[in-house]
Amino acid sequence: MTVLTTEQLGVLARAVSRAPSVHNSQPWQLLVRGTEVDLLERRDVHLRRHDPSDRDRVLSCGAALTNLELAVRALGRDCHVGLRGDGAVVATVTIGRRRATSTRAYLLYQAIGRRRSHRHRFFHSRVPTTVQHALVAAGETSGVHIVRPARLDKLAQLLGFAARVLRDDRGYQRELAVWTAHTHGWDAAGDGIADDALGPEPLPFAGIVRPDTPIPDDAVLADRLAGENWLVFCTDGDNRADQLAAGAALERTWLTAASKALAGSVITQPLHLTGFRARLVSELALPGVPQAIFRYGYPAVPAAPSPRLPLGELFAPPGGTR
Ligand SMILES: Cc1cc2nc3c(=O)[nH]c(=O)nc-3n(C[C@H](O)[C@H](O)[C@H](O)COP(=O)(O)O)c2cc1C
Known part of the structure; x- marks a missing residue:
């Protein structure tokens, strides 16, 4: 060619x-x-x-x-x-x-x-079983396992705990503010998370936790989680190839969802807290290293698009990255 x-x-x-x-x-x-x-x-x-x-x-x-x-x-x-x-x-x-x-x-x-990324509530989450299976099948590959967590009460406890820690972590919030502040106006940079993409009603379990995100108690959280569909992407190992495979799998599942009129958002934020990953493995009896958590359902409202860098910046000059 x-x-x-x-x-x-x-x-x-x-x-x-x-x-x-x-x-x-x-x-x-x-x-x-x-x-x-x-x-x-x-x-x-x-x-x-x-x-x-x-x-x-x-x-x-x-x-x-x-x-x-x-x-x-x-x-x-x-x-x-x-x-x-x-x-x-x-x-x-x-x-x-x-x-x-x-x-x-x-x-x-x-x-x-x-x-x-759809960080809002869902219109309803009763997704036909065949479609649920299709989402899992689209992502699963050798070394990547996609699990539907059975114990949503445990997941709620862990996500609630992480949300409280991250909401009060000033260093974390400072960094997040930098990545959400520059997506507006004439000097918008083309990267970062737009306010519109976070929505007026922040859901602590749906993605990003900010200082003003209300966090319900664990029982309410468990109830809300039960009204959505959840998948945890796990890998056998935890090296670069495993993480790459997990990211590729996540996107195949996410695109499959989008192709079937579903919407979702991904959560990795809590996984970086010390001890969180290990607790998730033991509380949910996961078959490997959790890399990402994905929630999905039928959207009630459209999600706003996030900006992108100019396409020209995507091409590296011969000889390396910028
Ligand atoms: C590896 C990875 C981790 C992410 N972690 C989070 C997260 O913890 N919370 C969240 O709300 N979104 C998370 N996202 C979603 C991104 O914020 C989102 O993809 C980005 O803002 C672009 O918006 P779009 O998905 O609407 O195109 C993550 C995405 C990826 C690929």
Whole structure:
């Protein structure tokens, strides 16, 4: 195949750009080398309080990789993904011969533009069992297990505890304020979480906890959790490849949800508190290391889109990341 046209590059870049990322930091870049595209991890993005060990940055790159692969397939090309062990290059995607896109892959590709973080209540959450299974099947892969937690009372206790700790953590709140403050007006930067995306009625269990987020007691929280659908993404190990696989799986499940008129939001915020991950494993009898928690249902209101960096900034100059 010859080199990619500007239009084809635009298709890839838009798909990558719309991937979910921790605090909408978009910690990735693309380096195009003929028919090979490197997905680079932007290591200058570091969320010291939310993501001290940069694992969410890697998960975000995993989500971007799913979108990149779907975009290549939507172009009607074969796609080979080679994961890279270390360094800034996360994966090299090799674009191959012409190959008809499967309907399933095309539906997921189309859902990329519709997927948004929905941190609001759901209209209702009675999702048909076949659809619930489809969401799990879309994400599960070797080494990634997606669990529907049976003990929502335990999950509520843990999320309530984490919400109270994070609400009172001034360092954490300062960092969060920086990532929510610059998304408005003329000098809007194109990254960070927009106020609109958080909504007027903050739900402590739905995502971001701010200083004014009301936190109900554990029993009320458990009741609310029971009115939603929950999935926990776990991996066998906890190295970069595991985290990448978890991020890629999360995005496949999320896009599958979006393709079926469902909406959801992801929560990793509490997982970074000391001891939280271990307690989640034991209280919910998880089969591996929890990487992300996902809630979903049928949306009652549309969720606002979050900004994105200009597409031009997505392309790394030959020789590395910015
Ligand atoms: C690895 C990862 C961790 C995230 N953690 C949280 C979280 O703890 N709470 C939350 O509300 N959203 C979380 N998000 C969602 C992002 O904030 C969201 O994807 C980003 O703001 C872009 O918005 P969009 O999803 O509407 O495109 C996370 C996303 C990723 C990929």
